[in-house]
Amino acid sequence: MSATKYTLDASRFAAAFPFHVVFNHARTLLQVGEVLARIAPDVRPGAALDQVLPTTGSTAEVPFDELVRQPNLVALLKHPPSGLMLRGAIHQLGPGDNGPFVFLGSPWVPTATELVRLGLTLSDFAAHDAASDVTQLAQIHRLAQDDLRRLNQLQRTQQEELNALLELSPDGIIAFNREGVVTHANASLRSLLGALLPGPTPPHLAVFDSLLLAAANPAIPCVPCSELPDGSHDTIELLRPRPIILQRSARVLHGAAGVSAGRVLYLRDITHETEVARMKTEFLTTAAHELRTPLASVHGFTELLLAEEFPRDVSREMLTTMHRQSSLLVKLVNELLDLARIEARAGKDLQVELLPLVPLLREVVEGFYLESAPRRILLNLSAAAVWVAADRVKLTQAVNNVLSNACKYSPQDSTIQVQLLVRESRPRQEVGVSFTDQGIGMTESQLAQIYERFFRADPSGAVGGTGLGMTLVKEFLELMGGTVEVTSTLGAGTTVTLWLQAAAPPEDAQAPRNSNLA
Amino acid sequence: MYGLVNRSFEDMVRARWGSTAWEAVCARAGVDVQVYVLNEPYPDDLTYALVMSATEVVGLPPADLLREFGHHWVLQTANQFHGPLLRAGGHTLREFLHNLPNFHTRVLMMLPGLLPPKFTCLDLGERVVSIGYRSHRPGLAPFVLGLLEGLSQLFQEPVNITHVPGPALAADGGASESYLVHWPSG
Numbered sequence: 001m002s003a004t005k006y007t008l009d010a011s012r013f014a015a016a017f018p019f020h021v022v023f024n025h026a027r028t029l030l031q032v033g034e035v036l037a038r039i040a041p042d043v044r045p046g047a048a049l050d051q052v053l054p055t056t057g058s059t060a061e062v063p064f065d066e067l068v069r070q071p072n073l074v075a076l077l078k079h080p081p082s083g084l085m086l087r088g089a090i091h092q093l094g095p096g097d098n099g100p101f102v103f104l105g106s107p108w109v110p111t112a113t114e115l116v117r118l119g120l121t122l123s124d125f126a127a128h129d130a131a132s133d134v135t136q137l138a139q140i141h142r143l144a145q146d147d148l149r150r151l152n153q154l155q156r157t158q159q160e161e162l163n164a165l166l167e168l169s170p171d172g173i174i175a176f177n178r179e180g181v182v183t184h185a186n187a188s189l190r191s192l193l194g195a196l197l198p199g200p201t202p203p204h205l206a207v208f209d210s211l212l213l214a215a216a217n218p219a220i221p222c223v224p225c226s227e228l229p230d231g232s233h234d235t236i237e238l239l240r241p242r243p244i245i246l247q248r249s250a251r252v253l254h255g256a257a258g259v260s261a262g263r264v265l266y267l268r269d270i271t272h273e274t275e276v277a278r279m280k281t282e283f284l285t286t287a288a289h290e291l292r293t294p295l296a297s298v299h300g301f302t303e304l305l306l307a308e309e310f311p312r313d314v315s316r317e318m319l320t321t322m323h324r325q326s327s328l329l330v331k332l333v334n335e336l337l338d339l340a341r342i343e344a345r346a347g348k349d350l351q352v353e354l355l356p357l358v359p360l361l362r363e364v365v366e367g368f369y370l371e372s373a374p375r376r377i378l379l380n381l382s383a384a385a386v387w388v389a390a391d392r393v394k395l396t397q398a399v400n401n402v403l404s405n406a407c408k409y410s411p412q413d414s415t416i417q418v419q420l421l422v423r424e425s426r427p428r429q430e431v432g433v434s435f436t437d438q439g440i441g442m443t444e445s446q447l448a449q450i451y452e453r454f455f456r457a458d459p460s461g462a463v464g465g466t467g468l469g470m471t472l473v474k475e476f477l478e479l480m481g482g483t484v485e486v487t488s489t490l491g492a493g494t495t496v497t498l499w500l501q502a503a504a505p506p507e508d509a510q511a512p513r514n515s516n517l518a
Numbered sequence: 519m520y521g522l523v524n525r526s527f528e529d530m531v532r533a534r535w536g537s538t539a540w541e542a543v544c545a546r547a548g549v550d551v552q553v554y555v556l557n558e559p560y561p562d563d564l565t566y567a568l569v570m571s572a573t574e575v576v577g578l579p580p581a582d583l584l585r586e587f588g589h590h591w592v593l594q595t596a597n598q599f600h601g602p603l604l605r606a607g608g609h610t611l612r613e614f615l616h617n618l619p620n621f622h623t624r625v626l627m628m629l630p631g632l633l634p635p636k637f638t639c640l641d642l643g644e645r646v647v648s649i650g651y652r653s654h655r656p657g658l659a660p661f662v663l664g665l666l667e668g669l670s671q672l673f674q675e676p677v678n679i680t681h682v683p684g685p686a687l688a689a690d691g692g693a694s695e696s697y698l699v700h701w702p703s704g
Binding site for chain 2: 111112120139140147
């Protein structure tokens, strides 16, 4: 029993292959698919195949007989007027070798735009034909390429933002990949570590670690950067290339499947913060000590006076001591408040006015004649009249503090010279007032500490004071744009010079009095 | 949903209510995606969260917002990204609607990670077709209505569209809806 061979009838064949052509051995068209006939009207029965649909591309080089004999060869036919290209194969219709040929194929349309240009729609393609899917895939591919371009652009923008952030950061940031190779190091890193890093490119993580640990303070144990856990922070103190305290933060980068993709280290210089914290603690300790001494005295005498009856002269002596100590307390607290105000307000409450310097000095010095006796204050104000732009109260307080120190640390019958100086400077002249005493003087190391809070040249306590006077003098002068210079010789005396910028006198200023008082 | 849907929704909100509104939508939805890859599938929850957040930010009921999104999808997004392909879908609205089932079948073959809806198109007469819509995603009937209205505008064929709500699918909680598209005479 022979197997039945099924074939499509003509109309179903035409629907299944809307782009087919049937032609005879003379290559004359006998039948044309419905859609092909619509979009290429000259492709019609009776037309010559070689004229209306010649072979094209690589197929053009294959002898037509070969294409006919080997239906597994791809045949490309082109319709020149429309540019339509058909991709398919040529079969002989049987039975025998005398039957006509059929080209079964579809348009090769790589873009939807081309599809529209040819006047085709998706419904023109047979459902079994994947040719239109090529068009859709091409469109999907194009969209994927657009996505790629957009993602690349976004990545570039984000990379630029990141680089800017890294480079603007005052803190050192360095990133290593999984192999420990540096992938990024910002400029601040080199500023922080400087000569510690050899060459222009920071080294491998292992080398970086060894350099850092070699420069670290051996007295303080620290772990290598490569072993810092993700998200951890610690501090490391380096002794080289300069003493510096760094806060280290580590982040492990998580790659695909949770495998480490590298690590980022963040190094922040906390030397100043650490020093400030230390100074704050030291200041509080010292301030508490300075306050406690007079307080203890007042407290002790009060207890005595409450517990017992004392003769009037003894009671008075106790009360005098209490008064003196409480006055010291008031002065100490006032000066501490002055310093706190300066730090908080940073000079915003400065009342700057044009002041004639000589009368101001004279006024302050005259106030000291009684206190300083039998010491002599020699005023040498022979320079021409000078004006300064300054805060009257603060300048007066600064002169008072310097003069008070000069008196306190000078032997009786000594001389304190106050002299007005002028020196050329840019942008304008500077006026100085120097105070030279013949007191106990200071060593170089004492001189280096002169502006520290609670520093006293005579630590015995024999000379009264708060130890804040010169700190305030320096703060006041700097607020007013001036400077303080101090020279001293141990056992011979000290010269303190207050420098301020000279100011132009007001138009209505009266001619000054030149003085040379003793 | 594939990325193009989210991208299109983003474009619509930005164009209609501004970028600040879109930032607010994302923030409220807890979504932090800067670029939607158009042919990449994203969780449906993300899209729903964006839509629900947008209704609160722009003050439109969900049905109105989705319907407007349907218009935007056809007239802006599909036109922009699949313009020629859209036009290749048919010379007329009716031809396009008849191609819809094939269109989604082919898309599913090319992008197997996607779960497109299923459409059917049935001629009910010379001037009426019935569009069946079935999806495992609930609540998108207004979006489909907006799509059909958008297509009507695209093909410049005024039609009356009647939504015939269907019961929620028991199995997946999705939707099964019908739409009658009627070409007025004259």
